[in-house]
Amino acid sequence: MLKILKYSFYDLMRSRWSYVYFLFYLLLGVVLLFLNNDLSKAVITLMNVIIILVPLIGTIFGVMYYYNSREFTELLLAQPVKRSSIFLGQYLGVATSLSMSLVIGLGFPFVFYGIFNSSAIWDFSLLLITGAFLTFIFTALAFVIALSNENKIKGFGYAILLWLFMAVIYDGLFLMSLLYFEDYPLDKFSLGATMLNPVDLSRVLILLKLDISALLGYTGAVFQKFFGTNFGLILSFVMLVCWVIIPTFFIWRIAKKKDF
Amino acid sequence: MIEIKDIHKKFGKNEVLKGIDLSINQGGIFAILGPNGSGKTTLIKSILGMVLPDSGEISINGKSLKNSFKYRENIDYLPQIANFPGNLKVKELIEMIKDLRNSKATNDRELIELFKLQPFLNKKLVNLSGGTKQKVNLVLTFMFDGPLIILDEPTSGLDPISHLRLKNLIFAEKKKGKTILVTSHILSFVEEIADEIVFLLEGKIYFKGSITELKLKTSQPDFEHAIASILSASYA
Amino acid sequence: MRNTNVISVIIILLICTTNSWANTITVCATCVVQTISEGIAKAQVGDTVIVHKGIYKEANIKINKGITLLGKDLPVIDGEKKGEIITIGANNVTLDGFKIINVGVSYTTDYASVRVVNSENFIIQNLELEKLFFGIYLQKSNNGKVLNNKVRGEAVTEFNSGNAIHLWYCKNVEVRGNDVQKVRDGIYLEFSHNIKIIDNLSKNNVRYGLHFMFSNNNYVINNIFETNGAGIALMFSKFMEVENNIIQKNWGTAAYGILLKEVNDANLVNNVFLENTVGITVEGSNRLLYSHNDFTSNGYALKVKGACYDNKIVENNFLYNSFDISYNGRINDNRFNNNFWSNYTGYDLDKNGIGDVPYRPVKLFSYIVNRTPETIILLRSLFIDIIDFSEKVSPVFTPDDLMDKNPKMKIISHDRN
Numbered sequence: 001m002l003k004i005l006k007y008s009f010y011d012l013m014r015s016r017w018s019y020v021y022f023l024f025y026l027l028l029g030v031v032l033l034f035l036n037n038d039l040s041k042a043v044i045t046l047m048n049v050i051i052i053l054v055p056l057i058g059t060i061f062g063v064m065y066y067y068n069s070r071e072f073t074e075l076l077l078a079q080p081v082k083r084s085s086i087f088l089g090q091y092l093g094v095a096t097s098l099s100m101s102l103v104i105g106l107g108f109p110f111v112f113y114g115i116f117n118s119s120a121i122w123d124f125s126l127l128l129i130t131g132a133f134l135t136f137i138f139t140a141l142a143f144v145i146a147l148s149n150e151n152k153i154k155g156f157g158y159a160i161l162l163w164l165f166m167a168v169i170y171d172g173l174f175l176m177s178l179l180y181f182e183d184y185p186l187d188k189f190s191l192g193a194t195m196l197n198p199v200d201l202s203r204v205l206i207l208l209k210l211d212i213s214a215l216l217g218y219t220g221a222v223f224q225k226f227f228g229t230n231f232g233l234i235l236s237f238v239m240l241v242c243w244v245i246i247p248t249f250f251i252w253r254i255a256k257k258k259d260f
Numbered sequence: 261m262i263e264i265k266d267i268h269k270k271f272g273k274n275e276v277l278k279g280i281d282l283s284i285n286q287g288g289i290f291a292i293l294g295p296n297g298s299g300k301t302t303l304i305k306s307i308l309g310m311v312l313p314d315s316g317e318i319s320i321n322g323k324s325l326k327n328s329f330k331y332r333e334n335i336d337y338l339p340q341i342a343n344f345p346g347n348l349k350v351k352e353l354i355e356m357i358k359d360l361r362n363s364k365a366t367n368d369r370e371l372i373e374l375f376k377l378q379p380f381l382n383k384k385l386v387n388l389s390g391g392t393k394q395k396v397n398l399v400l401t402f403m404f405d406g407p408l409i410i411l412d413e414p415t416s417g418l419d420p421i422s423h424l425r426l427k428n429l430i431f432a433e434k435k436k437g438k439t440i441l442v443t444s445h446i447l448s449f450v451e452e453i454a455d456e457i458v459f460l461l462e463g464k465i466y467f468k469g470s471i472t473e474l475k476l477k478t479s480q481p482d483f484e485h486a487i488a489s490i491l492s493a494s495y496a
Numbered sequence: 497m498r499n500t501n502v503i504s505v506i507i508i509l510l511i512c513t514t515n516s517w518a519n520t521i522t523v524c525a526t527c528v529v530q531t532i533s534e535g536i537a538k539a540q541v542g543d544t545v546i547v548h549k550g551i552y553k554e555a556n557i558k559i560n561k562g563i564t565l566l567g568k569d570l571p572v573i574d575g576e577k578k579g580e581i582i583t584i585g586a587n588n589v590t591l592d593g594f595k596i597i598n599v600g601v602s603y604t605t606d607y608a609s610v611r612v613v614n615s616e617n618f619i620i621q622n623l624e625l626e627k628l629f630f631g632i633y634l635q636k637s638n639n640g641k642v643l644n645n646k647v648r649g650e651a652v653t654e655f656n657s658g659n660a661i662h663l664w665y666c667k668n669v670e671v672r673g674n675d676v677q678k679v680r681d682g683i684y685l686e687f688s689h690n691i692k693i694i695d696n697l698s699k700n701n702v703r704y705g706l707h708f709m710f711s712n713n714n715y716v717i718n719n720i721f722e723t724n725g726a727g728i729a730l731m732f733s734k735f736m737e738v739e740n741n742i743i744q745k746n747w748g749t750a751a752y753g754i755l756l757k758e759v760n761d762a763n764l765v766n767n768v769f770l771e772n773t774v775g776i777t778v779e780g781s782n783r784l785l786y787s788h789n790d791f792t793s794n795g796y797a798l799k800v801k802g803a804c805y806d807n808k809i810v811e812n813n814f815l816y817n818s819f820d821i822s823y824n825g826r827i828n829d830n831r832f833n834n835n836f837w838s839n840y841t842g843y844d845l846d847k848n849g850i851g852d853v854p855y856r857p858v859k860l861f862s863y864i865v866n867r868t869p870e871t872i873i874l875l876r877s878l879f880i881d882i883i884d885f886s887e888k889v890s891p892v893f894t895p896d897d898l899m900d901k902n903p904k905m906k907i908i909s910h911d912r913n
Contacts, residue, residue, distance in 0.1 A: 007345075007356055014347040040793075040816050041838055052878055072345045075400075077310045078337035079360050082329050171879035178871050179864070186870040194873055211875055214795025214818035217773040218869045224749070241576045252783060259271070259311040 001085035001092075004076065008093025012065070018097055021057065025105025033049045033113045039120045044210065046106070050131040050202050055138040056163050058098060062142025063159045067112045068150045074260055087143065087255040088248065095139040099132040102194040105132075123209045137198045138163070140247035147254045166199045174200070187222040195235075198243045205236040247248065261286040261408070261439055262307065267316030276302045277313065278463035286407075289430065289440045291450040294460035295491060300443045301340065303460065304410055307338055307441075320408070333361065338401040340412040346386030350377065350396055353385060353449045357400050368403040374425055375399060391417040400431060409433060415449055418454055427453060450484045459490065466490065505828060524548035532557055532565070539563045547571045547594070555600070562588035569625065570595050580607045587616040587911040588633070598695065602763035608633035612640065621645065630658035631679065638667040642674060649679035651702045659684040659707075660698075663691060666713040673858060678702075682724065685711040694718055704729045705743075716741060727753040727772065744803050752777045753794070755773040755782070763790060766910055774799045775817070778807075787811050788910045793837040796822050796862070805829045813908055814838060814857070818875060821865065821898075828895040832857065844905045855903040858894040860887035 012018050028049065032042040069090065076086045106128065115121050142159050149155040174193050178186055194200045207215060208227065215227040226232040262284040268444040269277040278298045279318070284290055292300050305311040307318060309325055309332065318325045325331060345354055354368055372378060375395040380388060388396070401409065411430075415423055430453055435438060444450050450457065451471060459467040459474075467474060471483055480486040521543060523535040532552050535545040541562045549569040555578035559565060563583075572595045575581040582591065589612075596609045603785040608630035612618050618640035619639035623829040625631045627648045632642055644660055649743040651657030660676035663669060676682040677695045682698030685691055686709045696719045698705035704719035706728040708714065716738045721727035727743040730736060736759065743753040752774035754764070759781040768790045769775035775794040778784075779801040787814045791797035798809070807830040814820045815838045834850075861880050865872050874880050887894060 003360055005420055011345050038838070044816065047876065048878075048881075056265050069345060071339075074310065075344065075357075076360070078308050078332060078335070078339065079357065080330055081360055083309075087452040090833040168879050169884070171874055171877040175864070175871060175874055175879065178868050178874075181870040186868070190870045190873045200874075200877065202871060203875075207875055210816075211795065213747060213771050213773050213793060214875065215872060217751070217795050218751060218872055223870075257312065259269075260305065 001082070001089045004081065004086055004089025005092045005096070008065075008069075008090045009097055011069075012093060012097040017061065018101055021061075021098065022101040022105045026108060027103055029106045029109030033109050039113070039115075039118055042118055043123050046124075046127055047203075047206050047210065050127055050134065051199055051206070052167055054102065054131050054134045055167060055199055058095070058135045058138030059142045059159045060156075060162045061098060062091075062094055063146045063155050065090070066143055067155065077260055083255050084252045087147070089253050091140060091143050091248070091251055094143075095136045098139065099135045099153035102131050102135060103128050123206075124207060126209055130205055130240075132201055133244065134198060137240070137243045137247065139253060141243060142248050144250045144254065147251065147258060166197055170197050171200065187218075191222060191226055195239045198240065201236055201243070202241055205233070205240070208232055208236070210247040261321060263317075263319045263322075264303075264307075265317045265319075267306060267313040267318065269299075269306065269311060269313050275370045276463055277306070277382045280316070280346065280460075280463075280465055282468070283466060284439060284441070286439055287434075287437050287454040289434055289442060289453050291440060291454035291457045292443045292460065293450065294466075294485065298460040299463045300460055300471050301412060303356055304412055304443065307410065308332065308335065334408055336401045338407045338409075338411040338414050340416070342490060344385040344396070345394070346384060349382055349384055350388070351381045353396065354399065354403070360401075361404060366403040366405075368399055371399040371403055374429070375422060393424070393425055394418055395422060398426060400430075402433070407438055409438055411440065411442045412446075413444060414442065415444060415446055423449075437475065447484050447487060459487075461490070497622045518542045518544065520550065521545045521685070523552075525550045535567065536561075536563065537769075541588075543843075555579055555580045559584045559586060559589050559591070561586050564590040564592070565594075566590070567593035567622075572597060574598050575600065575609075577581070577601065579605075580609075580611055581884065582610045584610070584615055584618060586614045588618070589615060590619040591623065592619070593622045595626070597625075597627045601629050601656070606630050606633065608658070608662070610853040611635065612637045619643070624648075624775070625660070628658070628660075628679070629674070629854060630662055631660040631705070633662045634664065634669060636665045638669070640666075640668075640671045641672070643670070644673040645675070645680060647676040649677065649701075651679050654680055654703050656694045657702060660701075663688040663711075666691065670694070675699075676701070677712065681705075681707040682721070683707070685709070685714065687711060689713050691715070692717070696720075696792065697722075698721060701725065705746075706730075709714065709731045712736075715739075720744075720754075721746070722746070726751050726755060727803070729755040729757075730759045731755070731757045732759070732764070734762065738764045738767060740766045742768045742770070743772065743775075744768070746772045748773060752799070755779075756781045763787075768792070768796065769794055773888070777801065778804050780804065782806055784808070784845065788908070789813070790910070791817055791820075795819065798822070800830070807831070808833075810834050811904075811908055813910075815907070819859060819862045820860040821866075823858045823895060824866070826893075826895050828898040830898075832898070832900040834902050834904055835900050836906065836908050837900065840903050840905075842903065849905050851903040851905055854899040854901045856888055856894065856899045858898055859884045860893055863893050 032045055036042060110124060115124055141162060145158045146155045194204050264280055264282040265463060267280050294300050302311055305380055306313050320331055359368060377395055380392055414426060431438060456470055474486050478486040478489045480489050500519055521529060521535050521539050523529045523532055523545060529535045529900040532547055532554055536559055538632045539545050542568055544564040547567050549571050551572045553574045553576055555575040570593060573581055575598045577598050577600045579758040581596050581599055599609050600607045609625045609628045610620060611633040613635045613638045614638050620632055621643040623645045628649055631647045647660040649657060657680040659681040660679040661671055663685045668690045670692045671683060672694045677699045679701055680703045682701045682705045683693060684707045687895045688711045691714045693716045699722045703725045705724040708730045710732045712733055713735045717740055719741045721743045723745045727746045731852040746753055753772040754776045756778045761783045763785045766788045771793045773795045775791045775797040777799045782805045786809045789808045794817045796819045797814050799822045802824045809832045811834045813836045820837060837855050840851055840855045842851035844851050861884050
């Protein structure tokens, strides 16, 4: 698997899309920091970018990579390599290269700006870690979709739909159900619903740092425990890890049964 | 060497293989023929483990293929469509496949020499013509020394000289006692090289035997007509 | 010229003669006078009782004449939980330099470490109070000073704890440089007027850092209120000056930096509100001026709960708050002008430092959160941004005219001293 990972990774590191992605983040970081000159505001803007754009790019890139490398995959399948290694290797290659573009692209301007001497270093690291997690999650979901759909157009369609659902529609439904059932105790429900969407999960994880003052304004023991202690942070991370592991497991399972 | 027992395969509603029984012995060139959609590629891919049959069993040298991948070390496969990761250079692709197979004893240099690929070694695969890609494909297949060679449409896109070289290459491998499975639409090529042919029709083996036997069976004077008569009989 | 000379000579003479009348009584373990009560009993008006280092197990010490009780090297008075420890009931008393511990706890009587009753011109300073119920309790006492005291309570709930500095029906008292922690209310005023509260630190208190009820014309300047149940509660009071205070990290379900309830004609100027669940909660308060304050990283900077008229919110910085303003209802009679809002996204084409588009500080989402608090978990979600944006474009739920027409483009640097 490591060999496949290595080759996928090298392959991607040479593709211009990785550079575009990298340069985009580099530019974003520079613009946010040096034009605005306001670290706290930059971190807030970045959060929006990370929870919306990173999943989108992870999804599209994952699907695109899968379909574009289908022939290569077939070449590999005829080699004495385990099937699961091929797909997991490719998946990890894509996810790693995307995460690296993100972390390095954003990291550079912030390091130059002097993030290490700033109290925002933790907020910023949390942002990057969450971004990396989201990349891994959505690339994995993209691979699952692509593996289950031979039709490229259909695969792309489902992938975009998945992103749209997770990033926007889910929250709309979530909000409506909260308003509809407002007479009932909702804190367990709302935390549960948050855990079930990696975008929301990442958002809440970042909120724990950025907006803790507002979050602590609410009654309800479950909320208090979640936001007021490390419990929330730990649980969110555990859930993010689950969100990486479960789709990865599906990649493994579908790949095992698929015909090429 | 290869034992195929009653394999079935459906893709959705389309039943591609309807119970194939086939045994192929060590040594010699076997051509798998049949019209489009008769299941040739599916059969080959089943042997390679790329397609998983719904039922039936395939074994090579007495070992079942199920849940195994190591056996592919002994197979050199030439895929039908040669498409490679475009960002890689030819040289790197060759190195990579070598690396993946953990194989050092290769004759890639002679093959590169043979197909005159030196000028292309440092070019990216995305910039190569179809014929050149096919040559690279051939190098990748023949550079290993596996006892079983599977060639899916090996002649496609080749110029006459390379075609000739390929034929010589196949004969040379046969002399080493290897088993070679070929699919091709070019009947003259098949007639020239095949020791035995397997004719697939609608997911079943319609005929298995030598070309002479086929001519006898169909009472046709030459190979082309023999094949044509099978097809017209079945579509009549 | 001659006249003034004569007057000054007379004054000097007077001082000398009073001094020559004043005696000093020393209290220590090996002295003739071994208890503080005995020392006080022996003293005449104007005398000084000096208490040397040691532990004095005494309670219910009554100071009923104008003397100075002075501790040398912080002697300890241990009340052994027998009720109140020192009660002052005379004018011109100075109490200075003691550590006073173990006040009695009762649910029927508010025992204090030091109580001042119906007295004038008192000075209470340099005390350290521990294991207390109430700390310094001023009752109907005027023209005094409470300076540089340190109070460390062990309060856990509101019900079994008292206030560190408590003023009831007092006038013209200066409360300066005190450090009060872990009690119920750090400083409490009821029916007290013209009180100056300056340079105090009030921290980790269970209820409020500073609490006013029915108290007018008071000054709150240069204090720090940190991690209290709530920073300052101003209730039913008027003519207040709240300036240059730092109010931070008041976190919790009912926590806020400042609560203003039925407060009229007050000025809140130059304060810093940092990381509070709510910076300021206002209810039924009119004619207030909020200016040159910094609201930074609060859950809500300003929560207006209704019936607030004719308030001015000008030249403040609103920085990175989850919500800038939360509003109840659709009527607005308050003026927002010339503030800096970090959430402002407008532009300044004419380069005059003022944004060309007005800023609307109330988001639709804050209404939703008010109605269903659990929705807070959707904060900063893209969906919420979208509905906030559509509300911004055509306001339906938020007051139409609630906006800052002249938002500043750059952070305002306040002229603080």
